[in-house]
Amino acid sequence: MSIPETTPNPPEPLTSAWSRSRVGAFLSQPVSWVFLIVGSIIAFLSLYPTYFLFYGSLTDAPLGLPGKFTLDNYVRAYSDPEAYSLMLNSFIFGIGSSGLSVLFALALAWITIRTDAPFRRLFELTAIIPNILPPILVSISWVMLLNPSNGLINGLFVKIFGMEKGPFNIYSMAGLIYVEALILTPLAFLIVAAAMKSMDPSLEESAKTLGSGEFGVMRRITFPLIRPAILAAGTLNFVRAIESFDTPAIIALPARIEVFTTKIWREALGSFPTNHNLAATYGVGILAIALVFVYLYRRFTSQVESFSTVTGKGFRPHQIELGPWRYVASGVAFLLLVMLVVLPILVLSLVAILPYYHVPTWQTWQNLTLSHFQYVWATPRVHKAFLNSLFLSLVGATLCMTLASLAAYITVRTKLAARGLIEGLVFIPWAFPGTAMALGLLWAYVDFPIPVYATVWIILIAYVTRFLPYGLRAVSSTIIQVHKELEEASIVCGAGFLTTFRRILIPMMRPGVMAGWIILVTIFMREFSATLFLYSPGAEPLGPLLYFLYLDGMRGRVAAIGLVISLISVILIAVAQRYSRWDTK
Amino acid sequence: MPSVYLVLVALLSLPLTASVARGQSAQLLDAAKKEGKAVIYGSLEGDTMDAIIHAFKKKFGLDAEYWRASATKVMDRAMTEFRAGKNGADAIVAADNVMRLMQKDGYFQKYDSPTNSDFPKEVIDPNLGPRYRNVVVGVVYNKAALKPNEYPKTLEDLAKPQYRGKIVMPDPTQHTTTTQWLASLYKIMGKEKAEKFMRDLAANKPVWVESLLPAAERVASGEIPIAITYIKYAYIDAKKGAPVDYVRDAKVIGDASYITLASKAPHLNAGKAFIDFFLDDESMNLMSKLGEFVNRKGILPPLPGADKLGFVEMDDLSTKEFAEKKKEYTQIFLR
Numbered sequence: 001m002s003i004p005e006t007t008p009n010p011p012e013p014l015t016s017a018w019s020r021s022r023v024g025a026f027l028s029q030p031v032s033w034v035f036l037i038v039g040s041i042i043a044f045l046s047l048y049p050t051y052f053l054f055y056g057s058l059t060d061a062p063l064g065l066p067g068k069f070t071l072d073n074y075v076r077a078y079s080d081p082e083a084y085s086l087m088l089n090s091f092i093f094g095i096g097s098s099g100l101s102v103l104f105a106l107a108l109a110w111i112t113i114r115t116d117a118p119f120r121r122l123f124e125l126t127a128i129i130p131n132i133l134p135p136i137l138v139s140i141s142w143v144m145l146l147n148p149s150n151g152l153i154n155g156l157f158v159k160i161f162g163m164e165k166g167p168f169n170i171y172s173m174a175g176l177i178y179v180e181a182l183i184l185t186p187l188a189f190l191i192v193a194a195a196m197k198s199m200d201p202s203l204e205e206s207a208k209t210l211g212s213g214e215f216g217v218m219r220r221i222t223f224p225l226i227r228p229a230i231l232a233a234g235t236l237n238f239v240r241a242i243e244s245f246d247t248p249a250i251i252a253l254p255a256r257i258e259v260f261t262t263k264i265w266r267e268a269l270g271s272f273p274t275n276h277n278l279a280a281t282y283g284v285g286i287l288a289i290a291l292v293f294v295y296l297y298r299r300f301t302s303q304v305e306s307f308s309t310v311t312g313k314g315f316r317p318h319q320i321e322l323g324p325w326r327y328v329a330s331g332v333a334f335l336l337l338v339m340l341v342v343l344p345i346l347v348l349s350l351v352a353i354l355p356y357y358h359v360p361t362w363q364t365w366q367n368l369t370l371s372h373f374q375y376v377w378a379t380p381r382v383h384k385a386f387l388n389s390l391f392l393s394l395v396g397a398t399l400c401m402t403l404a405s406l407a408a409y410i411t412v413r414t415k416l417a418a419r420g421l422i423e424g425l426v427f428i429p430w431a432f433p434g435t436a437m438a439l440g441l442l443w444a445y446v447d448f449p450i451p452v453y454a455t456v457w458i459i460l461i462a463y464v465t466r467f468l469p470y471g472l473r474a475v476s477s478t479i480i481q482v483h484k485e486l487e488e489a490s491i492v493c494g495a496g497f498l499t500t501f502r503r504i505l506i507p508m509m510r511p512g513v514m515a516g517w518i519i520l521v522t523i524f525m526r527e528f529s530a531t532l533f534l535y536s537p538g539a540e541p542l543g544p545l546l547y548f549l550y551l552d553g554m555r556g557r558v559a560a561i562g563l564v565i566s567l568i569s570v571i572l573i574a575v576a577q578r579y580s581r582w583d584t585k
Numbered sequence: 586m587p588s589v590y591l592v593l594v595a596l597l598s599l600p601l602t603a604s605v606a607r608g609q610s611a612q613l614l615d616a617a618k619k620e621g622k623a624v625i626y627g628s629l630e631g632d633t634m635d636a637i638i639h640a641f642k643k644k645f646g647l648d649a650e651y652w653r654a655s656a657t658k659v660m661d662r663a664m665t666e667f668r669a670g671k672n673g674a675d676a677i678v679a680a681d682n683v684m685r686l687m688q689k690d691g692y693f694q695k696y697d698s699p700t701n702s703d704f705p706k707e708v709i710d711p712n713l714g715p716r717y718r719n720v721v722v723g724v725v726y727n728k729a730a731l732k733p734n735e736y737p738k739t740l741e742d743l744a745k746p747q748y749r750g751k752i753v754m755p756d757p758t759q760h761t762t763t764t765q766w767l768a769s770l771y772k773i774m775g776k777e778k779a780e781k782f783m784r785d786l787a788a789n790k791p792v793w794v795e796s797l798l799p800a801a802e803r804v805a806s807g808e809i810p811i812a813i814t815y816i817k818y819a820y821i822d823a824k825k826g827a828p829v830d831y832v833r834d835a836k837v838i839g840d841a842s843y844i845t846l847a848s849k850a851p852h853l854n855a856g857k858a859f860i861d862f863f864l865d866d867e868s869m870n871l872m873s874k875l876g877e878f879v880n881r882k883g884i885l886p887p888l889p890g891a892d893k894l895g896f897v898e899m900d901d902l903s904t905k906e907f908a909e910k911k912k913e914y915t916q917i918f919l920r
Contacts, residue, residue, distance in 0.1 A: 064668025149808050249795045253756055256793065256919075265759065272761040272907055273686055274657050356825035358806040367826050381635075439661065447669040454673060533662050537624055537650035537673070548653045552630045553798045553821075 030497040035416055038406045045465040046425040049440035053432060056280035056443070064443075073281040083263065087289075090242045090260040093176060098188075098237035100181035102230055105188035108336050113196045114222070115320050117329035124193070125574060129341045131186035132522045132569040133348070134546055137562055139250040140555070141347035142179045146170035150359045152347075171255035180247045182340055184240060187470070187519055188233035194515035195229030195477050196222075198508075214320055229477040236473050239290045243433045260286070261433060269435050276439055283432040290431030294424060345566070352559035372556035376564055382545065389525050389542040390568075392456070396463040397520035401513050403464060404471030408512075409505060411472070412479045413487075423472070430469045434529035437466060442533040454536035462530040467523060471516040478512025479505070514576055521576075522569050526562075613861075614645060616854035622648035623855035626663050627678030628656040629842070633875050634678075637868045641859060644867075649859055656683040657761075663847075667692050672849040675856025678863075680720070681841040682761070682901055684713050694848040696857060700864040708880045713843040715864055719878045719896050721839035722766045723816040724832035725801055730810035737811060740834050741774070744785030752791040753800045754813040757914040760796055761907070762899075763813070766838055768910050769899040773836040787918045805829055820876040820888040831888075836895040839878070 061067025077083065111117050112124040130138060145153045146168045154166020169175060203225065207217045245261045252259060268279035322329055351357055353368045376382050407426060411419045429437055441462050445453050452458045486508065490500040528543030535541060542565060549557045627634065631653050638649045656679045664687065666672050677687065687693060695712060704715040724740055737743060743752055755763040770779040792809055794800050801818035803809045805827040819831035844863050850856040862868055869881040878886050885891055902910065
């Protein structure tokens with residue numbers, strides 16, 4: 001007897017149904033749509049200009065001309081043993097300056113946020129100022145202060161202690177690391193400070209209840225809790241240092257110390273004619289190093305839950321009462337701020353009233369001038385540049401932080417398989433040296449089907465592309481600390497993803513979002529390497545204007561504009577802080 | 586390229602008479618006004634160009650916009666736009682080397698400005714037009730940082746051991762104009778002497794900076810007493826009160842600059858009108874007053890002794906020659 005087959009509706013292949021149900025389930029989640037949209041935007045912003053740079057590194061003709069595929073650029077760039085010794089120099093420089101910057105930032109953040117040291121709020125407000133100053137001006141200030149022949153501080157030592165020669169020499173690896181660390185400190189400060197502000201004090205209080213002293217609490221509780229922020233700041237600053245060119249150009253060159261970026265400059269970007277293909281090839285090397293650091297950072301922070309410190313309970317980081325030591329703490333913060341802010345600003349103020357750039361003598365005081373400030377006051381071109389930059393800074397920083405917040409949520413909070421990719425994609429454009437990336441952006445958008453080239457939109461696209469990592473790092477280090485219980489509670493109460501994101505996560509992430517926004521506003525106010533190639537003549541922002549004035553030797557005008565930018569930025573920061581609920585009164 | 590020795594413009598020029606401004610034809614100006622503005626990319630100093638644009642606007646009611654960058658960046662942006670068919674510039678103002686490379690790639694079109702005839706024939710390039718200025722490299726020193734008997738008298742003095750550690754110059758293995766300048770020294774010293782000078786200069790361990798301006802600044806600031814830099818800074822910094830002077834060598838090496846019309850100029854007539862004005866008396870006088878060595882007949886910079894300088898144009902180097910020279914100077918200067 002045969003048994004009839006009773007399978008009127010044969011089942012679909014198991015895998016197909018399974019995938020369809022998985023895709024369906026995936027798409028039914030609002031967070032998946034956010035992932036798709038944010039991921040697509042970031043992938044486009046990152047990969048489109050990067051494609052041109054990669055392509056450039058594998059061809060023998062400038063972009064726009066038909067070229068042949070070649071690996072010669074890679075052979076030339078990386079077969080030279082000198083490249084590796086310079087990479088070692090860059091590594092020492094990167095580790096030294098990022099480490100020192102994190103140390104400075106940590107001390108300053110702890111004193112201003114966690115202690116009752118006098119003037120701590122003033123210190124906090126001013127700590128960001130160096131981020132506003134063009135790095136090149138900070139380097140020049142320190143050359144004026146610490147050069148071995150007539151540096152002002154060296155001169156003081158000679159005069160006071162009757163020394164034959166001043167004790168400091170800025171033209172050394174130590175000098176290079178020191179100045180770069182000062183330039184990098186504000187970024188580290190903002191990230192670490194944001195994390196400290198979001199900390200749940202109950203853990204510290206428990207430790208204290210169990211008998212730990214303040215130092216023990218700091219070592220065993222506070223420091224481990226802010227470790228993601230420290231790593232974030234260290235990672236960012238390391239990459240920023242190894243791709244920095246300004247400080248090495250001013251300090252390393254006279255010291256005859258060469259780092260990787262000065263080699264890139266000599267052989268590719270500063271050569272005549274510019275060898276874009278070789279520049280792109282070197283950029284790929286720096287990118288590889290940077291991606292290794294991103295990977296390491298992700299490994300360090302993989303156990304996300306272990307860093308959660310912001311819970312549903314009311315939190316307010318408690319202030320440590322230092323007793324008489326609070327004056328010492330203020331003294332340390334003051335000393336750091338003298339190095340970070342007071343001395344460079346004093347030198348800049350001096351340069352802004354000197355008729356020409358020089359180390360002042362007694363005769364100088366008779367020749368002081370306000371002509372550089374008059375130039376700022378009376379020149380319509382300067383006013384226009386201020387307005388253009390204000391617009392670009394405010395809109396650019398807001399766009400960037402919106403995207404960064406969503407990207408941070410995806411990379412930190414979701415278990416989506418490709419979330420790590422987003423972090424990698426964000427870092428790609430940032431890891432290329434500034435000028436190389438600017439060329440990538442120029443190549444990418446000059447012939448873009450939507451006519452954005454030489455409009456304000458292309459500059460905004462460039463800003464978001466290049467500086468998204470700053471925003472992402474600032475928000476990620478805060479979001480890591482926000483415990484999931486708050487989101488879960490919101491969802492249990494019936495709120496959807498968007499409501500939870502808006503009502504729970506954004507307020508919780510606010511310190512990080514505001515820290516990132518402030519970093520970006522201050523950078524965009526003076527950014528030039530990407531802007532220079534992309535702005536339309538007639539719509540000049542401040543960065544290119546400063547660059548032109550610097551190129552023409554108008555140090556006085558650059559300093560005067562730099563001071564006005566600092567003032568405007570401080571006002572913006574104060575306003576932002578007021579509305580950010582940073583304060584935990 | 587054969588050596589070109591030019592006695593400076595003053596010696597060749599006609600007596601100081603106000604040259605007739607050829608001006609633009611009414612037709613050209615009308616067409617230019619319809620186009621609205623001229624867009625210029627260039628490496629000429631911003632203040633100088635601002636003054637010229639201001640005068641241009643005042644005279645013709647025509648607008649001009651200027652995008653300023655280093656010569657190589659000017660080439661990078663202009664050529665990228667050109668290859669993409671999105672030209673932004675109507676004219677380029679830059680140094681000889683850059684202009685020749687761009688010309689080779691077809692960036693420019695020939696335009697005989699009516700003002701060309703006011704330049705000596707020897708400075709008119711058949712493709713790029715008049716070489717409107719020479720940028721002269723020489724020795725600038727700080728009078729307060731040296732005793733009078735220590736002032737260098739000639740460029741060759743810098744080879745003396747007494748100046749060890751007292752000289753600042755751009756890194757010759759990195760800075761294009763300095764590489765070119767060193768490679769052209771044979772034109773004023775002879776080959777053997779030039780080679781010995783370079784070795785002795787290297788032995789004096791000059792302090793390196795990234796370009797010619799920071800070299801001049803370190804002399805003006807008193808940090809280092811002597812610089813190899815553009816000698817116009819001796820005038821510009823002295824005017825601001827810096828105690829600086831320059832060595833009056835009989836022969837000085839320098840670079841040339843041109844302004845040329847873009848082949849795909851989006852505002853062709855406005856570009857032409859701007860070039861005409863730029864090369865005319867008013868603009869050249871403005872430039873000269875700011876310390877520039879312009880080549881228009883009868884116009885001299887206010888730098889004392891400028892009329893006695895014998896200008897020798899530096900050699901153009903090919904990409905291959907640049908690479909070879911940089912290698913050679915790495916051997917000499919990094920020993």
